[in-house]
Amino acid sequence: MPSTSTSKKESAQLVHEKSFLSREKADHYYARLESELPWGPFSWVPGTKPLKQLVYFYDVQEQHVRPNACLDELIQLVETTYHTKSIVTWCNLFRDSNDLIDWHQDQYGMSLYVLSFGASRPVEIRPYNWSALLTSDGSPTQTLSLAHGDLYHWNKQFDANHQHRVPASGEDGKRISILVLGHPIGSNVNPEKLQTDTMSPVYTGQCNSNNCQGFLGPAKATMTNAERKCQTCGNKYRYDSW
Numbered sequence: 001m002p003s004t005s006t007s008k009k010e011s012a013q014l015v016h017e018k019s020f021l022s023r024e025k026a027d028h029y030y031a032r033l034e035s036e037l038p039w040g041p042f043s044w045v046p047g048t049k050p051l052k053q054l055v056y057f058y059d060v061q062e063q064h065v066r067p068n069a070c071l072d073e074l075i076q077l078v079e080t081t082y083h084t085k086s087i088v089t090w091c092n093l094f095r096d097s098n099d100l101i102d103w104h105q106d107q108y109g110m111s112l113y114v115l116s117f118g119a120s121r122p123v124e125i126r127p128y129n130w131s132a133l134l135t136s137d138g139s140p141t142q143t144l145s146l147a148h149g150d151l152y153h154w155n156k157q158f159d160a161n162h163q164h165r166v167p168a169s170g171e172d173g174k175r176i177s178i179l180v181l182g183h184p185i186g187s188n189v190n191p192e193k194l195q196t197d198t199m200s201p202v203y204t205g206q207c208n209s210n211n212c213q214g215f216l217g218p219a220k221a222t223m224t225n226a227e228r229k230c231q232t233c234g235n236k237y238r239y240d241s242w
């Protein structure tokens, strides 16, 4: 099993564990997750258009108020396998292959462990720094083909240097992804103090003005005045139009 410790010197690391769960276990968890979680739409900024997929955010408060045995089992499995302490869990339900997540960096400042259930979907990855973006056409440099029961994980160093997205492609049908965010055991982190606005993803994107296709500067999804500016033509995009 690869090491997942996160000392300051650690380099960026991404691992895809195919069939982390057996087919039987994946079927079992998929059915429970789909029916038991209170899935719903979510907007980072209240009143603006919601994310494409349905979500459920399982933080320490939810764990007290609405404990979910299925999520707790999966979290515990990740914790024991990777010697990590989970801080919070974010769940996505992609209702079909049109539900997508655009290019972003998570910026959770933690290691990320993602369990994938249901339809096979790609997660695309590209390096994230301006020189890489401006000298490339922005295409993904790596694609994880995630099947039912797979798991992938990356550390915060990997997140810091890359963007990822779940494009509108892959097998049609529902897909659930369970994102367990954690720190190595022994880290001094208080989950009660976590604030969603410091954890929100940072989105970029591509300019669609007159086929410009330039890259939009990054903006955090929780800022009400969030705006992304095209690095090529200067066109500005308000959060609502992302």
Ligand SMILES: O=C(O)CCC(=O)C(=O)O
Pocket (backbone or CB within 6 Å): 090, 092, 101, 106, 114, 116, 123, 164, 165, 166, 177, 179, 201
């Ligand atoms: O569904 C996945 O595998 C990734 C989801 C994701 O990138 C996110 O929720 O931030």
Ligand SMILES: [Fe+2]
Pocket (backbone or CB within 6 Å): 104, 105, 106, 164, 201
């Ligand atoms: Fe993400």
